[in-house]
Amino acid sequence: MLFQNPTFLGAIASTLLLSTSFVQGVCLHNHRRNLQAGPGSVPISNFSYIGVTGPLGWAGLDPANVKCSTANVQSPINIEHGVVPPSPTNPQLSIPDVLSAEFENLGSTVEVVINGTTIFEGKTYTLKQYHFHTPAEHLIDGQFYPMEVHFVNIASDGSILVLAALFELSPFGTNENFLYPLLAPLYAITKPGSSTTTGPLIFSDITYLFNILPLFKYTGSLTTPPCTDGVIFLVANSFLPISLEAFLQFKNVLKFNARYVQNAPGEENLVEVAAGQLPK
Numbered sequence: 001m002l003f004q005n006p007t008f009l010g011a012i013a014s015t016l017l018l019s020t021s022f023v024q025g026v027c028l029h030n031h032r033r034n035l036q037a038g039p040g041s042v043p044i045s046n047f048s049y050i051g052v053t054g055p056l057g058w059a060g061l062d063p064a065n066v067k068c069s070t071a072n073v074q075s076p077i078n079i080e081h082g083v084v085p086p087s088p089t090n091p092q093l094s095i096p097d098v099l100s101a102e103f104e105n106l107g108s109t110v111e112v113v114i115n116g117t118t119i120f121e122g123k124t125y126t127l128k129q130y131h132f133h134t135p136a137e138h139l140i141d142g143q144f145y146p147m148e149v150h151f152v153n154i155a156s157d158g159s160i161l162v163l164a165a166l167f168e169l170s171p172f173g174t175n176e177n178f179l180y181p182l183l184a185p186l187y188a189i190t191k192p193g194s195s196t197t198t199g200p201l202i203f204s205d206i207t208y209l210f211n212i213l214p215l216f217k218y219t220g221s222l223t224t225p226p227c228t229d230g231v232i233f234l235v236a237n238s239f240l241p242i243s244l245e246a247f248l249q250f251k252n253v254l255k256f257n258a259r260y261v262q263n264a265p266g267e268e269n270l271v272e273v274a275a276g277q278l279p280k
């Protein structure tokens with residue numbers, strides 16, 4: 001399961017495979033901004049991943065999105081072992097298991113609305129939702145992965161903490177209890193703006209992953225407009241297994257919803273770099 005390990009057949013992987021729940025997304029979707037009314041009860045994001053409403057055009061959609069093209073701390077990034085440090089401590093993530101939860105297609109992702117609490121470095125955050133990206137947004141040592149989940153947490157002072165985990169295709173199937181129960185209801189929300197309810201969700205696997213196993217830590221941003229910077233990212237240093245069938249089902253609904261990899265934290269925003277290279 002460790003990123004250094006090309007397989008996830010180790011002890012940690014076995015532990016995760018035996019567990020029955022894992023799923024989330026890591027985009028912080030601000031439900032008040034960058035949303036417009038959809039055909040269903042769920043507002044549809046008015047940004048996309050293609051063309052002028054795609055990542056290179058996000059800042060042009062709304063003045064509030066200016067950081068997408070100017071901030072020098074942006075996500076996702078290429079996480080290099082030995083460059084991005086391990087988190088010195090793990091968070092304390094607590095998610096009550098639920099009999100059902102709201103499951104929404106925002107156009108830009110699908111997300112599960114849940115309650116929970118994350119305590120990290122003395123601050124208490126409220127867990128809002130988890131959502132998915134295909135392909136994964138973060139690279140690990142330059143390699144891409146098929147899917148990523150983000151658990152989005154917000155503190156009372158507005159601080160944002162995202163717990164992120166990447167999936168790797170597995171011949172052993174998908175039995176994570178936070179992911180597998182989403183496959184059937186996913187068929188009900190293939191259209192942007194639609195929503196449904198899930199069956200029971202169990203979060204013991206995902207809390208084990210974030211509370212016990214090694215994580216990377218860096219300060220980045222929301223990977224979606226308004227690209228708010230100063231977001232703490234804790235990215236699991238091990239993969240979640242997903243079956244080919246489950247991956248294809250998610251990909252069919254999510255389409256392509258990964259922001260391009262940003263410059264290293266602290267380096268100039270790549271949109272500004274590119275603008276500076278235009279012929280005068």
Ligand SMILES: *[C@@H]1O[C@H](CO)[C@@H](O)[C@H](O)[C@H]1NC(C)=O
Pocket residue numbers: 033034035036046061062
């Ligand atoms: C996106 O939503 C924001 C906030 O409502 C709005 O200001 C902006 O004009 C919208 N952009 C598009 C392209 O609809």
Ligand SMILES: *[C@@H]1O[C@H](CO)[C@@H](O)[C@H](O)[C@H]1NC(C)=O
Pocket residue numbers: 098100101102113114115
């Ligand atoms: C989250 O908490 C709210 C308020 O107590 C409740 O209405 C909602 O059903 C909870 N959501 C889940 C998924 O349990």
